[in-house]
Amino acid sequence: MQTARQQDRQTLVAAVHNATKQYPGVLALDDVDFEIHQGEVRALLGKNGAGKSTLIRLLTGATVPDSGEVTIDGAALTGSGTQRTVESARLGVRAVYQELSLIVGMSIAENLFLGRWPSSMGVLSHGEMEHQARETLARLGLKLDPRRRVATLSPAERQLVEIARVMIGEPKLVILDEPTSSLAAAEVALLFKAVRSLAAAGIAVIYVSHRMSEIRQIAEAATVMRDGRVAGTVEVAGADTAEIIRLMLGHSEQKDRLVGEARGGDTVLSVRHLAVPPKLAGVSFDLKRGEVLGFAGLLGSGRTELLRAIGGLDAVRAGTVLLDEKDITRGSYGERVKSGIGMTPESRKEDGIMPLLGVDENTVATDFSKVAVNGVISASKMAEAAGDTIRRIGIKTARIDTPVGTLSGGNQQKVVIGRWIYAGSRILLLDEPTRGVDVEAKSQIYALIRRLAGEGKSIIFVSSEIEELPKVCDRVLVLKDGGFVQEFVAPGIETDALMAACL
């Protein structure tokens, strides 16, 4: 066993040498070396922006390094543009991303061979295709009928079909990007079985994940990235979680905290035993007046689902939501908005802004009646209301009716928050309010959140960037395995302890 593994170890599948990649304002990769061998399962970890995605993109050929070399199966990638991705795919690199790319109306077999269906003279040979599909599924230990339509499969089964798809055409290196984030715990075992089959067939696997329990089960070694560099590669068996966290965070000091002592008045929102299958089993917490409450948790831990359930956007299986001791669990989203809850979505572009409308109309859309006289919208009242919001929130815009789609991400986010300030909401549910905004805008948004809390608003702040939670939150709850596992109260919320609770 040991010798067989040593044998494999000598067969290098992919190597990155001295790779550097500079994007405007960001050094995404800084002189990175990375090697992976046949039959190896390697975990890849790192915070948002640590350089994981760029490293993956180097391997798939989607990104060309400014300097350095990428070698797949002994051959250096030389092309540019789509030519490079084709080259990398031909040499055997396959990636499975979080967003599934299956065509749900087609069968498993058709999806496996998408675009490369076995055919003779332009006529598909269904028998041949199903036969090959059955073999591929069997190699992964999957008992799925290749004739089933993908629409009838569970999320886990779809994920497995994605993995089966990369098996077509002799892969050498398979990259799985947070493959379990959309899976329930029971389904993860199926995925692991498939990953082990890949490794047993001599395929190298890069497994991007932050769930330590999973990494311990599936990977031999873990490579941790930080600030565009490889912070270290450790044997999973010998490494404790604290060491991996230290590699991920480095020795960062918390110097820019905006919170001193935890504050908060009377309880305004009270959630009891809230269940939203399959992600949330039963969650309870209180939100106080003037408090910033953070939700931490890994991708797929149910943060967004919890927020949507509190906001009335998703049906609740069990439990209660009390606003000022009044039961609003069955109330609609619209009723919650009227009673003072405002929500900003995770994806600003898709769900947040109306890009063609001005800052003014994006702001007053939460309540036209406040700027209307006898049902007619008053231009001066709207300008006044929008101007007031722009000043209070600090939105940078040339004019009040500039289309919001033209503003920077940070200013768009401020508009999305500002419309609830205009509407007079008392409770703000902010889902990833700093995603995709620049550093300066981030600190402005932190300051804004603290100021709003000071004015007596209660805020739930959801973030996947764990180090921003201690900066702004009075209290942080960690979501894991369907419920809250730990509570942290300021002062004394430490990023590494938070992260340890999440993993």
Next chain:
Amino acid sequence: MSATTTTSSRRRRFRLLALDMNEIGLIVILLLLYFGFGATTNGFLSANNHLSLLRDAASIAIAAWAVTLIIIAGEIDVSVGPMVAFTSVCLAFMLKADVNVALAILAALAIGGALGTFAGSLRAYFGVPSFVATLGLWSALRGMSFFTTNALPVTFPANAFLDILADKILGIPTSAIVMLVLFAIFSFISQKTAYGRSIFAVGGNANAAELCGINVARIRVLIFTTSGVMAALAGVLLTARLGSGNAGTASGLEFDVIAAVVIGGTALSGGRGSMLGTLLGVFVITLIGNGLVLRGINPFFQEVVRGVIIVAAVLANILVTRYRERRIFGA
């Protein structure tokens, strides 16, 4: 900051009169068409032809105001022609049965509104694409009209009120006056009311509008209700003009209406559009149709011209949108 606020509000106050590039382009095209036909076609510039131009414009425009709202909301309504015919037949049957004229007209409008509400509800609450919902109406209503009338005109006793609708007031066709009054009302609704602005919000980004607390489903129903009522009103005016209810009338009107809206610069993808644009679009369609008739072009070939114009207009619209988005949002 206060300076910014004043200039912007001033600009918005006069927005009804402010023209954008697309509208200026349309005015130029209209002038070219008008003087082109005027110089080359006998009878085009006659007073009678101007009245007929106005009447033709009204028959398209009244339905087009509501369809503009529908397209701004990102939806489509292809049921206009059969809706006009069906309400016209209904009205004629009622008048034939000696129902009071005011009551009959109100009933016809209510029928249009109810049918529109039905299509809108299918879209809003069941997720049936509006194209399919209104295509169903398109077929069912045309069929119903022929079925109930045996394809024969439904005549009714002469009626003083309908005569006024068919005639002129101060030398202007009544239908044209109705058209212009509704133009003012719809411009106002689309620019100055929560209903109107919500339509733009829903068309621009329905998810975001929903999260703002806008009742997206209700907006989607209401626009189709509005469209049904406006098509019925067009049916009433047409019945008055023809003096009978006709199952085969207003054939292909939905295409003229959609073409007018799209030529007017309203984005088929939703979120952008104006009543003024539609008004100009209506006149472009009307002028071309009228000019081709006066020049004696084969009526079958006129259909070909109409098809080419619709596709060309949509193409131009897409190119303008693409250019504008590149300018606004960067490449």
